[in-house]
Amino acid sequence: MCDKNHNTITDPCEHHLTASNQYTYGDIEELANYLKERVSIQPQIGIICGTGLGAVTELLADPTIFDYKDIPKFPVSTVPGHAGRLLFGHIDGTPVISMQGRFHFFEGYPLWMCTMPVRLMKLLGVTTLILSNAAGGINPSFNVGDIMLIKDHINFVGFAGHNPLRGPNEDKFGARFVAVNDAYSRELLREAKAVAQGLGMKGVQEGVYACIGGPSFETVAELKLMHQLGADAVGMSTVHEVITARHCGIKCFALSLITNMCVMDYESDEKPDHLEILTVGKERENDVKILVKNIILRLAKIN
Numbered sequence: 383m384c385d386k387n388h389n390t391i392t393d394p395c396e397h398h399l400t401a402s403n404q405y406t407y408g409d410i411e412e413l414a415n416y417l418k419e420r421v422s423i424q425p426q427i428g429i430i431c432g433t434g435l436g437a438v439t440e441l442l443a444d445p446t447i448f449d450y451k452d453i454p455k456f457p458v459s460t461v462p463g464h465a466g467r468l469l470f471g472h473i474d475g476t477p478v479i480s481m482q483g484r485f486h487f488f489e490g491y492p493l494w495m496c497t498m499p500v501r502l503m504k505l506l507g508v509t510t511l512i513l514s515n516a517a518g519g520i521n522p523s524f525n526v527g528d529i530m531l532i533k534d535h536i537n538f539v540g541f542a543g544h545n546p547l548r549g550p551n552e553d554k555f556g557a558r559f560v561a562v563n564d565a566y567s568r569e570l571l572r573e574a575k576a577v578a579q580g581l582g583m584k585g586v587q588e589g590v591y592a593c594i595g596g597p598s599f600e601t602v603a604e605l606k607l608m609h610q611l612g613a614d615a616v617g618m619s620t621v622h623e624v625i626t627a628r629h630c631g632i633k634c635f636a637l638s639l640i641t642n643m644c645v646m647d648y649e650s651d652e653k654p655d656h657l658e659i660l661t662v663g664k665e666r667e668n669d670v671k672i673l674v675k676n677i678i679l680r681l682a683k684i685n
């Protein structure tokens with residue numbers, strides 16, 4: 383820890399710099415300009431694909447694709463199931479930008495770095511963000527393969543003091559304090575439910591997503607606590623992206639694919655396993671794809 387008695391804003395030290403966002407508004411503007419010079423699509427909708435759910439990007443017609451490693455100042459994906467590509471294209475006429483792979487806190491990235499692409503999307507013109515993730519089911523009425531439409535979250539990472547907005551506020555993106563009681567657009571949730579119903583999709587649930595830091599999964603005691611607190615599913619992402627999006631006024635819709643049921647019994651020999659999580663993602667990615675496509679179609683009709 384830093385023991386220097388100093389003003390962290392006017393005289394930041396290395397430790398404080400890591401805690402605070404190092405991407406200035408100008409840096410992200412530069413990044414947006416870099417992409418605008420190379421692709422003419424101005425996206426309205428942003429998509430962030432969860433573990434094993436990158437197939438949603440197949441919806442983009444004739445996409446322009448950037449590998450994260452080729453974009454200046456961009457982090458790179460290190461988790462299997464996250465391809466590490468940024469795609470621009472159209473889904474049934476709607477201009478879209480999609481991240482095939484996200485950044486997680488457990489990879490070692492500070493939260494401001496994990497969520498920088500959301501601010502980039504804002505500067506590129508995105509007004510609505512659709513997020514997906516793989517999650518463990520806590521609600522005993524859920525089944526593996528269910529799709530949970532997220533209505534709220536419990537931010538355990540935030541409880542521990544980690545927030546993507548920590549540090550000096552960037553007023554050009556939004557105000558210092560941001561309300562998140564309505565983080566998940568009720569309108570989008572209603573529309574998504576109507577779409578799922580219209581498609582006759584089975585196993586579509588609604589619930590509360592709990593976010594932990596990972597990469598360790600949860601203990602039985604932690605899961606029992608989460609259940610008592612009202613969490614229906616648990617994962618290691620999404621919430622920081624949603625906070626960053628709400629800060630800059632982007633509407634959010636998020637869904638979890640329940641890739642495993644959490645082990646809440648000391649007698650059980652089962653364990654969560656990333657490879658199994660990827661397998662369930664593969665099995666259900668088509669349904670997630672259909673749902674996302676139809677939500678975008680519906681949004682195009684009502685907007």
Ligand SMILES: O=P(O)(O)O[C@H]1O[C@H](CO)[C@@H](O)[C@H]1O
Pocket residue numbers: 431432433434461484486514515516517596617618619620655656659
């Ligand atoms: O949230 P996404 O990116 O879908 O990934 C989920 O899958 C991984 C665990 O297998 C964790 O990273 C968890 O958060």
